[in-house]
Amino acid sequence: MSILAIQGLTHKFGGLTAVSDLNLTLNAHELVGVIGPNGAGKTTVFNIISGVYRPSRGSILLEGVELVGKSPSQITNLGIARTFQNIRLFRELSVLDNVRIAHYGQVRYNALEALFHVGRFKKEEARIIEHSMELLALLRIDAAADVQAKNLPYGLQRRVEIARALATRPRLLLLDEPAAGMNPNEIDQLMDLIHWIRDEFNLTTLLIEHQMALVMSICERLLVLDFGETIAEGRPEEIQSDQRVLEAYLGDTVT
């Protein structure tokens, strides 16, 4: 069953076509990679799905619900969460607060209850703390819950970002270059983590990545973009030998 259906998605920045006629269907529980050279439009696709940009044309359906025209917070609360290429944690705040903020859409009390700390407030707050800490424990970063996000090492900041995304209870997780700036050892751990959270949280995952080793080994299906165009789609081993992909990455081959 398809969870996300993108049809004819086109986005223009002025005269530049960043994404052109993208079609993509994600089935539930799938792990799909989006690859392509720099400037191919990968992050733009993520920004459109998550509502940061409004596409020039096309439609995005999340289990039949149209996402185009909805605000980022509405889309998040419908079940799409994401991480960022260059980490965007709330740097001055603690790791726990970072994760608690992502619970915003699930907290059931209104402004008046918040102003006087009455009614459902106490119960809900206790629940959010509990849930956030459990999540941090699952990702093995609970020891750092009190630490300001900016003081964590890079690899852990990535983990916190994933924890924060999971806190919004997504069905679809968008990971934007999670391995950027990591060493081979950290990348191995990350691959295990991505696989594990997908099963643990029953997620569909869409992954942008530059590290070929990572995408080839964990993705079931790949989408290759170049200058906004989809140049190939298929299983990793098919992609590896695709002539157009090789050209996009390495330039024209002399025959």
Place this chain on the structure above:
Amino acid sequence: MFCINTLMVRNRWLAPCVLGLLFLFSIAVQRFELLDPYVQLILIYVGINIILTASLNLVNGYMGEFSVGHAGFMAVGAYTASLMTVRLLPPQMAGLSFPIAVICGGFVAAVVGLVVAFPSFKTRGDYLAIVTLSFGMIVKSVIENINAIGGPRGFLGMEKLTTLPWVFVWTVLSVWVIRNLVYSKFGRGVLSIREDEIASNLMGVDTRHVKVLAFVVSSFFAGVAGALYAHVLQFITPRAFDIIKSTDILIMVYLGGIGSLAGSIIGATVYTVLLEVLRPMGVWRMVFMPLVLVLLMLYRPKGIMGLKEFPWFVPIRDLLAVRSWREKKQATR
């Protein structure tokens, strides 16, 4: 320092006790003239300034926006409350009508805040400064042009209803409510907007809603402060609420420290008291005070408290969240 910290974490019941005693003391001071009237007046100003500073800190410090029209909301509250006590409510019930007038002053200011917030938060960043700046000017010229409330000559006839106990109650209430807001999902939303608005939105925070809420609460308490101010001066003019007044409040916010209620209390107290203490310096205090500020910005750019909070202001649930979760885990293991 550690010992003070544990004292504040462990003995939470002390806070209400201290506040209760201070309240009784404030009543005693008023009843038996324990303090010089001049000192009482300064204490009243300190209280009013704490309300103004804490409420502006919500928008400028916690949320990281830049509002410069706080005096405008103060004016709305001041005129609303004064009109009520002088013209609408019967004077013989001053004890009851005064709190009603203050609350109404706050509400009208909050409604005006809502009207200002909606268009201005459609845009981002510096625009709020421009919108609030012009809002302050509009309020001033509107009042100047309504003859029924005295126009530029001002409005008088209020009794001196703002007493030390009343100011104390309102100050505690304001700080408590703002603190409650800060330590709720909306307050965390406010903080996340300061840190990274786009990320905040993408984590499901309805940033529009959070911004408007913070702004409305902030305006409400500016209105309350204005109402109290009017009933201690007993004479208000539009000029009392111009950009200079807004600047004063901004100075207190940044002196005390952004994103900190303890900072707002310290900032408002230090600034108000210092201005009085330096009165013998005459005109020179207007040289001295800016100099203090310049030095402060150079050596402590985030203000005296700068994003740090006094443990007593943090709800115990938040303060011990991680520790009690770990203890619970340990126990079940």
